[in-house]
Amino acid sequence: MPNTNTNTNTTNTSDTYSCELCHNGNFAREDMSTENTFEDFSGVSVCRDCRDNEFRYSDRTESYIHNDDWCDDDHDDYNNDDREDDRPEPSEYIGGYMSGSFRNTRPLFKPYENFDHRTLVLGIEDEVQVRGSSRLGRDDLAYNITQNDLKDFAICKEDSSIGYGFEIVSKPATFEYHKTAWDIFFQNSAKYLRSYKDATTGLHIHINRSFFQKH
Numbered sequence: 001m002p003n004t005n006t007n008t009n010t011t012n013t014s015d016t017y018s019c020e021l022c023h024n025g026n027f028a029r030e031d032m033s034t035e036n037t038f039e040d041f042s043g044v045s046v047c048r049d050c051r052d053n054e055f056r057y058s059d060r061t062e063s064y065i066h067n068d069d070w071c072d073d074d075h076d077d078y079n080n081d082d083r084e085d086d087r088p089e090p091s092e093y094i095g096g097y098m099s100g101s102f103r104n105t106r107p108l109f110k111p112y113e114n115f116d117h118r119t120l121v122l123g124i125e126d127e128v129q130v131r132g133s134s135r136l137g138r139d140d141l142a143y144n145i146t147q148n149d150l151k152d153f154a155i156c157k158e159d160s161s162i163g164y165g166f167e168i169v170s171k172p173a174t175f176e177y178h179k180t181a182w183d184i185f186f187q188n189s190a191k192y193l194r195s196y197k198d199a200t201t202g203l204h205i206h207i208n209r210s211f212f213q214k215h
Helices: 048-054 138-149 175-181 183-187
Strands: 055-058 063-066 122-130 154-157 165-170 203-207
Touching (some): 122 175, 138 154
Antiparallel strands (some): 122 165
16 A cells, blocks of 8 residues: 655754744754853843844853843953953962063973974963852962962963953973873863953964974
8 A cells, every 4th residue: 555644844843942032943953042141041042143133241240141231330341441450469370471481491291202303392371361250369270270280381471461360371392291281270270260252362372493394
């Protein structure tokens, strides 16, 4: 007997969502923002268009604020405020911007590596801000990083463009060495820091010139 099932609709709707603001449906997972990052809208499903058009991201609260609730005094220019009263207190664990060069420091490498002047050597400069939700202050984190997490491997330096944060500068090392040297930092202090949600922080990677020279 012929198959009389004429339903040719094979669309799987299990991974589609409906926006709770514009009420449009069938958005794919990658087109939705469903994380708990919306102040007063915790846990809602919001499409990207509504998020981008009706919300602004606040670095102070680390969440999206609806345009109707946005207040410049509370959220705007939080990271770029250079007023004297808002500058962080000096720390004995955070060196000056021009201090602590590792230019002439012998690169670190694993014992099993065949190291010579042609070996790739990397120096990391990671600009970080202290999270607004952090229970540890700038000085506490700099202490933890320089005295524990990255002891004898990295220092913290001032950078006026960062705001309430600092720059983490590593010693030169091979890629193999870097792969494990940062482990304790990512397990401990990294969760109180951020360096990717604003325009004031970034990651700089320096490479040794001899690696590019002809042999």
